Amino acid sequence: MTRSTVALDDVTVNNLGTFKIINEVCLPTTYPDSWYENSVKLPSEVSQLAFYSELPVGAIQGKLINLSHKIPSFEVATSILMNTKLKIVHDALYIESLAVLPAYRGKGVGSKLLEWIIEQTKERFVHEIALHVHVDNKEAIEWYKKKGFQQQEEVVKDYYKQQELPNPDAYIFKMTV
Amino acid sequence: MVARKPIFAHKEDANAREALTLYEAKQYKKALKLVDQNLKKNLSHAESLALKGCCNYQLGHKSEAENYILRALKNGSTNYLVNHLAGIYYRNVENYPEAAIWYKAAVDNGSHNTPILRDLALLQLQTRDYKNLRECRQKYLESQPGFRANWTALAVSHHLNKDFDAAVSTLDKIEGIIKEHLQEQDMYEHSECVLYKISIIFETGNVARALEELEAKSDEIRDRLSFLEMKANFLLLLGKQKEASLIYRQLLQRNPDQASYYQSLEIALGTSNEAPEIRLKLYDKLSSFYPRADPPKILPLSFLPASHPEFKKRAADYVLTQLKRGVPAAFVNIKPFYNDHHKASVILSIVQEFFENEINNFPPPVFVWANYFLAQHYLYVNQLDKALCYIDTALEHTPTLVELYILKARIVKHSGDFIEASHIMQKGRSLDLQDRFINSKATKYLFRANKVEEAIDCVSLFTKNDDDAANGLGDLQVMQSNWTLVESAEGYSRLYYEQCALAKQEGIESEKSTETMDLAEIYLGLALKRFMSVLKVFQVYENDQFDYHSYCMRVGTTRDYIEMVKWEDKLHSTPIYVRAIRGFTKLLQEVRVELLNSETDETVSKEKKKRNVKKIKQINVKKKNEVMARVQPSPKDEDPLGQKALNEFREANKLLSQLESLVKQLSLEAANYLFTWDLAYDFYKHEKKYVLALQALRSWSKIVDPQNKKLRVVGNRVLDLQSAVEQDGSVNVAIAKVVQKGLESAFPELSEGQENLLSVYSH
Numbered sequence: 046m047t048r049s050t051v052a053l054d055d056v057t058v059n060n061l062g063t064f065k066i067i068n069e070v071c072l073p074t075t076y077p078d079s080w081y082e083n084s085v086k087l088p089s090e091v092s093q094l095a096f097y098s099e100l101p102v103g104a105i106q107g108k109l110i111n112l113s114h115k116i117p118s119f120e121v122a123t124s125i126l127m128n129t130k131l132k133i134v135h136d137a138l139y140i141e142s143l144a145v146l147p148a149y150r151g152k153g154v155g156s157k158l159l160e161w162i163i164e165q166t167k168e169r170f171v172h173e174i175a176l177h178v179h180v181d182n183k184e185a186i187e188w189y190k191k192k193g194f195q196q197q198e199e200v201v202k203d204y205y206k207q208q209e210l211p212n213p214d215a216y217i218f219k220m221t222v
Numbered sequence: 223m224v225a226r227k228p229i230f231a232h233k234e235d236a237n238a239r240e241a242l243t244l245y246e247a248k249q250y251k252k253a254l255k256l257v258d259q260n261l262k263k264n265l266s267h268a269e270s271l272a273l274k275g276c277c278n279y280q281l282g283h284k285s286e287a288e289n290y291i292l293r294a295l296k297n298g299s300t301n302y303l304v305n306h307l308a309g310i311y312y313r314n315v316e317n318y319p320e321a322a323i324w325y326k327a328a329v330d331n332g333s334h335n336t337p338i339l340r341d342l343a344l345l346q347l348q349t350r351d352y353k354n355l356r357e358c359r360q361k362y363l364e365s366q367p368g369f370r371a372n373w374t375a376l377a378v379s380h381h382l383n384k385d386f387d388a389a390v391s392t393l394d395k396i397e398g399i400i401k402e403h404l405q406e407q408d409m410y411e412h413s414e415c416v417l418y419k420i421s422i423i424f425e426t427g428n429v430a431r432a433l434e435e436l437e438a439k440s441d442e443i444r445d446r447l448s449f450l451e452m453k454a455n456f457l458l459l460l461g462k463q464k465e466a467s468l469i470y471r472q473l474l475q476r477n478p479d480q481a482s483y484y485q486s487l488e489i490a491l492g493t494s495n496e497a498p499e500i501r502l503k504l505y506d507k508l509s510s511f512y513p514r515a516d517p518p519k520i521l522p523l524s525f526l527p528a529s530h531p532e533f534k535k536r537a538a539d540y541v542l543t544q545l546k547r548g549v550p551a552a553f554v555n556i557k558p559f560y561n562d563h564h565k566a567s568v569i570l571s572i573v574q575e576f577f578e579n580e581i582n583n584f585p586p587p588v589f590v591w592a593n594y595f596l597a598q599h600y601l602y603v604n605q606l607d608k609a610l611c612y613i614d615t616a617l618e619h620t621p622t623l624v625e626l627y628i629l630k631a632r633i634v635k636h637s638g639d640f641i642e643a644s645h646i647m648q649k650g651r652s653l654d655l656q657d658r659f660i661n662s663k664a665t666k667y668l669f670r671a672n673k674v675e676e677a678i679d680c681v682s683l684f685t686k687n688d689d690d691a692a693n694g695l696g697d698l699q700v701m702q703s704n705w706t707l708v709e710s711a712e713g714y715s716r717l718y719y720e721q722c723a724l725a726k727q728e729g730i731e732s733e734k735s736t737e738t739m740d741l742a743e744i745y746l747g748l749a750l751k752r753f754m755s756v757l758k759v760f761q762v763y764e765n766d767q768f769d770y771h772s773y774c775m776r777v778g779t780t781r782d783y784i785e786m787v788k789w790e791d792k793l794h795s796t797p798i799y800v801r802a803i804r805g806f807t808k809l810l811q812e813v814r815v816e817l818l819n820s821e822t823d824e825t826v827s828k829e830k831k832k833r834n835v836k837k838i839k840q841i842n843v844k845k846k847n848e849v850m851a852r853v854q855p856s857p858k859d860e861d862p863l864g865q866k867a868l869n870e871f872r873e874a875n876k877l878l879s880q881l882e883s884l885v886k887q888l889s890l891e892a893a894n895y896l897f898t899w900d901l902a903y904d905f906y907k908h909e910k911k912y913v914l915a916l917q918a919l920r921s922w923s924k925i926v927d928p929q930n931k932k933l934r935v936v937g938n939r940v941l942d943l944q945s946a947v948e949q950d951g952s953v954n955v956a957i958a959k960v961v962q963k964g965l966e967s968a969f970p971e972l973s974e975g976q977e978n979l980l981s982v983y984s985h
């Protein structure tokens with residue numbers, strides 16, 4: 046393969062279906078349809094697809110938030126409420142979803158998506174990245190730590206309760222860029 | 223045209239000439255005014271009437287135009303001006319046979335207007351009147367000998383009359399005349415004319431002379447590819463193998479991806495029938511010259527037997543390279559060898575071995591493509607469970623690959639579940655909404671699932687939708703998208719039959735059944751309408767050639783022109799057209815049976831029927847409007863549901879003449895289709911034209927049983943025709959005898975009785 050194996054491209058209204066299916070098969074959580082629609086509609090959303098030898102295999106989406114706002118649950122994190130407060134001063138980029146198809150993990154796809162979102166964060170003059178991880182998701186916890194994220198002491202109780210995950214608490218991870 | 227003003231005996235004539243000048247200057251309104259003055263005085267002034275017809279046509283009053291033309295012809299059928307105007311009118315409305323008649327009449331009645339000859343020639347080409355064409359071209363050439371196009375046109379007319387010598391000598395003559403005057407910009411046309419001449423010489427069978435001419439004119443020929451291809455072919459036919467092989471090698475250098483060059487080269491080298499090892503050596507050599515070319519790699523797979531150790535090695539090399547590179551078409555490329563089931567199983571074992579032993583050493587996409595390949599294999603050999611298993615594995619692994627959904631939908635379709643198949647296709651489509659291919663596929667599968675309107679909405683995402691149109695149907699017709707038209711027609715047909723079956727279940731009397739019948743009626747109309755729009759598209763194809771009769775002469779692309787004419791002559795054997803006719807005639811037969819039944823029914827039930835019909839119409843209004851909003855291709859369409867067309871067909875004459883013209887058309891152009899003769903046989907038998915039915919039967923039996931294996935179906939149909947004639951009390955005795963004799967001469971076993979026939983035709 047002469048071309049670079051991992052490549053990135055924008056999420057558009059035409060390939061939302063691909064974005065959706067990647068999240069659906071990789072993540073235990075369910076995002077409402079409106080969330081997908083907003084990802085191409087709202088300017089505060091930053092999202093990207095990753096391709097492995099031209100097959101779409103991964104996706105990331107983040108948005109600008111103010112860290113002082115509390116995010117008590119997954120539903121709040123993905124609701125439109127977070128986006129409508131446009132007047133707030135953004136001081137961080139919050140990663141809403143990051144998924145890579147299981148068969149394509151360990152090949153630098155996730156790293157490339159993360160690199161991209163770090164660039165995006167800097168371009169928007171924000172210097173902090175934050176996210177939630179399910180407490181049972183060892184693979185992700187290890188991965189984020191390896192990538193330089195700091196696990197916060199605080200544990201968000203029942204963050205994933207409505208998503209009906211067993212052990213529904215979440216850790217918060219942060220990184221300064 | 224005429225230098226001095228002629229003096230006319232009548233003022234009307236003078237006025238008419240003046241109007242004519244205005245007409246020629248496209249001042250139609252002014253011309254019409256003058257003509258109307260004339261007609262006030264003299265109601266039957268032929269020239270004025272003809273002009274009025276033409277002006278009306280040009281001004282958009284198209285429905286009124288023909289009436290005036292007809293009246294003009296009645297009053298002045300020998301007036302060449304009137305003839306000419308009538309010709310112009312009929313040409314404008316694309317009635318070419320009629321136009322040809324009146325142009326011819328204009329010439330015969332003494333018109334000195336030479337352009338008429340040119341126009342007449344075009345019409346004669348359009349109507350394939352080659353006999354008269356020659357004379358017309360000759361006359362026109364005599365009046366305008368200064369243009370090469372006119373000489374070429376004359377040569378073409380000789381060629382089409384199969385008078386090859388005359389064609390060649392005409393081309394020779396102009397070549398000699400023009401030689402001195404050729405300029406750089408004429409050289410391509412010249413080159414084409416020379417090649418055209420050589421191809422005619424070749425057609426006469428005189429290959430040696432064709433080659434001689436080709437070599438002599440080598441410097442004048444610009445199309446080097448044609449030159450080389452012709453030369454190689456001529457040499458081969460003349461038995462000059464060595465020289466031919468050199469040219470084929472030259473051609474390979476130009477284009478190493480053309481498989482036919484390799485095959486021709488082998489003929490020239492005489493290796494076609496050699497042992498596979500020898501041929502393999504040749505291909506290996508060629509492959510080393512052209513490492514990126516596909517044919518030297520794939521052609522050996524066709525002549526190596528499956529049991530040959532090299533076959534497995536080569537096939538593995540070919541298939542696995544593509545799988546590892548992630549070529550989606552890997553299976554399609556190798557599929558040609560599946561007609562040999564030994565080869566198929568070798569290929570399967572190659573991929574399976576790779577799949578079991580090596581797949582983990584490769585990046586994940588290879589796993590997907592290998593599963594995709596195996597799923598296609600099992601679909602091909604119709605083991606749907608296994609196919610499904612592989613495609614599901616692939617989908618689980620990479621659910622974002624559109625191709626996988628397409629294949630899975632295909633597998634499910636083959637299992638007969640059209641609805642589920644369309645769901646899968648839709649899911650695949652959602653991955654990439656701007657992929658036109660998957661959009662078309664999803665559309666097709668929706669049609670197959672009888673969701674006709676959803677399908678139209680789906681395909682409309684890729685059409686130009688006018689503001690006032692409900693969907694892209696209008697654009698699909700403009701774009702001549704035959705497949706969507708045929709699929710939608712077939713979808714409506716299935717819905718029609720569904721409703722009919724439903725109505726039968728519900729019983730004739732119930733309230734519900736009238737509603738069901740309403741829907742059936744609507745679907746029938748829509749199906750007919752869609753089929754007819756395919757017919758219209760093909761009419762356009764036919765009419766479109768008109769411009770090329772003159773254009774190709776002018777630019778000198780005669781070889782392609784001849785190809786086009788040949789293609790147009792077989793236009794109605796295009797598979798999609800025959801498919802449309804198949805569906806269309808089936809529905810027409812349905813209407814016909816319905817008509818026959820209503821005729822034989824007693825008066826009482828006829829009354830009832832009438833009542834029912836009335837009721838239907840009433841309920842229809844609401845339902846009609848509802849359906850109409852969704853299916854109307856454009857608000858200008860006067861018959862959006864096809865009900866008008868349907869009712870016209872219910873007046874039996876229209877139906878019969880439509881069927882008859884289709885039968886004739888297909889018998890002429892699509893004689894190699896079984897369907898053609900099925901249709902012809904049924905039609906003529908019903909029409910009690912038994913001699914024609916016999917002919918259709920004979921043509922049919924030759925296709926259905928080409929090796930004369932004496933199939934039972936043939937025997938049955940012979941008896942069917944015989945008994946149809948016997949049971950028909952009204953048949954002319956002489957005709958019955960002719961048919962019986964004809965049957966006995968075609969199927970001699972019949973003369974010893976029906977049982978004897980069936981005992982022979984038992985396979």
